[in-house]
Amino acid sequence: MTDFKEKLNDQSYKLTGQRQAVLDILTLHHEEHLSADQIHKLLEEQKGGVGIATVYRTLQLLEKLKLISRIYLDDGCTRYQIHLETEKHEHHHLICNRCGHVEDFQDDLLDPLEQQVFEQYGFRVFDHRVKFYGICRTCLNVQVN
Amino acid sequence: MTDFKEKLNDQSYKLTGQRQAVLDILTLHHEEHLSADQIHKLLEEQKGGVGIATVYRTLQLLEKLKLISRIYLDDGCTRYQIHLETEKHEHHHLICNRCGHVEDFQDDLLDPLEQQVFEQYGFRVFDHRVKFYGICRTCLNVQVN
DNA sequence: CGATCGAATGATAACAATTATCATTTAAAG
DNA sequence: CTTTAAATGATAATTGTTATCATTCGATCG
Known part of the structure; x- marks a missing residue:
């Protein structure tokens, strides 16, 4: 404060x-x-x-x-x-297509992909945003029952 | 047509x-x-x-x-x-912070990450959207000259 | 073909999200 | 306290998008 x-x-x-x-x-x-x-x-x-x-x-x-x-x-x-x-970095989002719930998601695993983007496209990446769409844990469980 | x-x-x-x-x-x-x-x-x-x-x-x-x-x-x-x-899949975007140019980008490399999201969060991924922000090839070259 | 009919269009009103305007209020520094 | 520039609230204006409705048009059928 x-x-x-x-x-x-x-x-x-x-x-x-x-x-x-x-x-x-x-x-x-x-x-x-x-x-x-x-x-x-x-x-x-x-x-x-x-x-x-x-x-x-x-x-x-x-x-x-x-x-x-x-x-x-x-x-x-x-x-x-x-x-x-x-938080170390900007986080990303897991968006449930069934219930709409949005969960945050920490990630450091895109570094190899960014390296490949540079080699393949000559594009130097400084930041990224990732959204995953799917079914969240809760909805998966409901489905099972 | x-x-x-x-x-x-x-x-x-x-x-x-x-x-x-x-x-x-x-x-x-x-x-x-x-x-x-x-x-x-x-x-x-x-x-x-x-x-x-x-x-x-x-x-x-x-x-x-x-x-x-x-x-x-x-x-x-x-x-x-x-x-x-x-196009096989939905493509993603490389967005240049300098000139605003948006380039498309094909990718199949997120599968391991999606597997990890499932193991770690119990979230089953069906689709994803990725945006990379940085400096494009053209702007990198201009900078060098 | 030309008639028929439901779908599509365009002009515009309505709406929602966001920003600009401006008179009034207020936080911070002396 | 006073002072002053910044912040606020009410509301007008703007922008992006959707709804309304009278008119037009594409496709089907005879």
């Missing part, structure tokens, strides 16, 4: 109640890949709430400060997720 | 000039990952043109017929690309 204030101060941004509230919601729901609208609704349940314009502005700011990332799950809806300190 | 007419007839859709025109544009520009708006503008340059609503409707139809795919390059814009018969 003080960390957040310092990051803001460094670039002469102010720590406001609204900015803290948005960050808190994202921290609390870090597994849930919330949309801007969902964040706005969760904030409305608290005293005061935060205007939708401020939600969007804050999300842009947090992204610029590299505290959150936009997530595109190819459902035509932009989602946001906070970066956890425990 | 007759192939297209047959595919439409099979499901009692009609072959119209507009549908053919949209498919032609996508065939002609198959490397370019066009947005609906870009397709509409290209069609306007031809005699008559096609209404924007029809462009969207036709894109939905072509996707349902599995003749094209939507592409999300994480720039908040939906793009469309025709399926080429020569």
Whole structure:
């Protein structure tokens, strides 16, 4: 929290109640890949709430400060997720075609593929995004029963 | 072309000039990952043109017929690309951070990773989407000179 | 062929997500 | 406290996409 204030101060941004509230919601729901609208609704349940314009502005700011990332799950809806300190890299997503559940997924196994992309296409890879579509553990078990 | 007419007839859709025109544009520009708006503008340059609503409707139809795919390059814009018969699988994308060029990329090397996802997360993978971000061959060469 | 009929089209309204505007409020520094 | 630039909220504007509906058109059948 003080960390957040310092990051803001460094670039002469102010720590406001609204900015803290948005960050808190994202921290609390870090597994849930919330949309801007969902964040706005969760904030409305608290005293005061935060205007939708401020939600969007804050999300842009947090992204610029590299505290959150936009997530595109190819459902035509932009989602946001906070970066956890425990993560080495950007993580990826396992998307269940049956129940829609989205699970995060850490991975370091694409290095050989990136090397091959360089050799074959002359393209130097710096980052990657991977989405796997399939059936999650829970739905597999339901199917069995 | 007759192939297209047959595919439409099979499901009692009609072959119209507009549908053919949209498919032609996508065939002609198959490397370019066009947005609906870009397709509409290209069609306007031809005699008559096609209404924007029809462009969207036709894109939905072509996707349902599995003749094209939507592409999300994480720039908040939906793009469309025709399926080429020569492709075994869905392809992936190399996105240049410098010039924005998007190159297609065929890949079959994720199978071991999918196996590991199953062992580690109990998630059974059926499909995947991969995007690599970096610097393309052309920009690398420019940098060297 | 020409008539028929359901499907397709185009113009535009409606809608959803996001951004811009601007008067008012507020955080931070002195 | 005051001051001042930045932030906020309400709302207008914009963009991308879908829905509506009167008109047009492709395919089938006689």
